[in-house]
Amino acid sequence: MKYKDYYGILGVKRDTVADAIKKAYRKLAHKYHPDVSKDPAGEEKFKEVAEAYETLKDPEKRAAYDQLGSYQPGQDFQPPPDWGRQFGDAESSFEGIDLESLFAGLSGGRHRAGHGSGPIRMPGQDYEVTAHISLEEAFRGTEIELNLTVPEYDEKGSLRRVPRTFKVRIPKGAADGQRLRLAGRGGKGINGGRDGDLYLNIALHPHPLFRVSGHDLYLDLPLTPWEAVLGASVEVPTLGGPVQLKVPPNTRAGQHLRLTRRGLPKSHDKEGDLFAIAQIVVPTAASERERELFKQLADVSTFNPRGHFQQEVTSAS
Amino acid sequence: MQVNPVEAVWLAEDNEFSFPELVELSGLSEAELHELVDYGAITPVDPDSPQWVFKGRCLITVRAAYRLRASFDLDPHGIALVISLLDRIHGLEEELGSLRAQLPRHTART
Numbered sequence: 001m002k003y004k005d006y007y008g009i010l011g012v013k014r015d016t017v018a019d020a021i022k023k024a025y026r027k028l029a030h031k032y033h034p035d036v037s038k039d040p041a042g043e044e045k046f047k048e049v050a051e052a053y054e055t056l057k058d059p060e061k062r063a064a065y066d067q068l069g070s071y072q073p074g075q076d077f078q079p080p081p082d083w084g085r086q087f088g089d090a091e092s093s094f095e096g097i098d099l100e101s102l103f104a105g106l107s108g109g110r111h112r113a114g115h116g117s118g119p120i121r122m123p124g125q126d127y128e129v130t131a132h133i134s135l136e137e138a139f140r141g142t143e144i145e146l147n148l149t150v151p152e153y154d155e156k157g158s159l160r161r162v163p164r165t166f167k168v169r170i171p172k173g174a175a176d177g178q179r180l181r182l183a184g185r186g187g188k189g190i191n192g193g194r195d196g197d198l199y200l201n202i203a204l205h206p207h208p209l210f211r212v213s214g215h216d217l218y219l220d221l222p223l224t225p226w227e228a229v230l231g232a233s234v235e236v237p238t239l240g241g242p243v244q245l246k247v248p249p250n251t252r253a254g255q256h257l258r259l260t261r262r263g264l265p266k267s268h269d270k271e272g273d274l275f276a277i278a279q280i281v282v283p284t285a286a287s288e289r290e291r292e293l294f295k296q297l298a299d300v301s302t303f304n305p306r307g308h309f310q311q312e313v314t315s316a317s
Numbered sequence: 318m319q320v321n322p323v324e325a326v327w328l329a330e331d332n333e334f335s336f337p338e339l340v341e342l343s344g345l346s347e348a349e350l351h352e353l354v355d356y357g358a359i360t361p362v363d364p365d366s367p368q369w370v371f372k373g374r375c376l377i378t379v380r381a382a383y384r385l386r387a388s389f390d391l392d393p394h395g396i397a398l399v400i401s402l403l404d405r406i407h408g409l410e411e412e413l414g415s416l417r418a419q420l421p422r423h424t425a426r427t
Contacts, residue, residue: 026389033385123344168325169323171325176414179377182326199380200325211417211419213415220421254421256419267329267331277419
């Protein structure tokens with residue numbers, strides 16, 4: 001099994017008193033707890049911190065951990081002879097077990113059938129996973145395969161980490177941050193307790209064209225100056241395929257053109273909308289003829305987009 | 318190994334949980350859940366009904382409550398306070414995300 005330096009993870013020395021360990025844990029938990037942290041690696045870091053604290057906060061577990069000796073983080077090691085007799089079940093094997101499961105097992109014995117005052121019904125563990133899917137997958141619904149390594153009690157009551165595969169059908173209409181529940185797909189219940197659930201947190205990959213707000217989508221729509229002034233019928237992409245959009249004459253930059261029900265599907269056969277945001281784009285290199293025509297336009301046009309500058313300055317003074 | 322796909326259910330406005338279901342699924346005790354209702358962290362669909370029913374989204378809130386209690390040793394009042402602040406942050410983040418989505422891309426990137 002691989003060694004983990006629980007003291008190092010919490011940033012404390014081996015002889016640190018319990019109160020200081022608690023303080024160190026709380027400081028790190030504030031920083032990395034997935035419910036309060038924005039650090040993308042926070043969840044993983046918090047798991048490490050919580051695992052370390054789970055063992056070091058308990059005097060019995062801490063003594064058992066100290067008895068393992070000290071190694072480099074990640075170094076392979078075996079508990080010393082008699083360690084199992086002293087702290088765990090002498091008959092338990094350490095084969096295929098990791099440090100977290102080893103220490104969870106020190107209290108896990110109480111869940112085992114037939115031990116102590118009788119079996120206690122324990123619900124299975126809930127699993128929570130983030131599923132990253134594309135916008136196209138959210139639009140039409142998708143099926144994903146999740147490969148997780150999860151803690152499970154074996155037939156002897158020892159906690160082991162085992163690989164499990166879940167195939168999940170995600171219904172269409174997922175929005176970023178939405179949660180899905182798969183009842184009974186978490187860890188197995190113990191002694192007749194209910195099975196845990198699997199929770200999926202949906203995260204949408206950024207899309208090169210569409211930006212998402214709930215079930216609405218936003219798309220930049222580049223228009224030439226003459227399309228904006230004269231109006232036009234232009235082809236725009238949507239998640240359901242391209243459609244023709246009628247751009248009204250005198251469309252201004254930044255104006256939102258709404259394509260009703262072309263966003264992400266919602267429940268009850270409703271859909272969000274797609275908003276095309278007009279952007280007036282000028283040619284980077286106009287030809288001689290184009291320049292000539294623009295010059296003619298400049299000569300005849302009385303349009304002054306900065307007319308209000310003078311007006312505002314005059315009224316302010 | 319053949320794995321059969323399973324249907325997932327959105328935790329949203331259109332599914333509901335009874336009070337005992339929420340107790341079972343959250344890991345919190347009945348008393349703790351009652352206190353969360355008293356402090357306004359979660360609200361039943363009809364608070365005057367003798368049989369409280371909660372919208373699906375409440376399960377997300379009470380699961381967060383359970384994690385916060387376990388990780389920070391918070392009492393129900395502390396949990397309710399943290400949850401109300403987290404709700405405000407999430408609301409502001411959603412608003413910010415929506416405003417960013419409405420900005421033209423070259424502006425949104427700056």
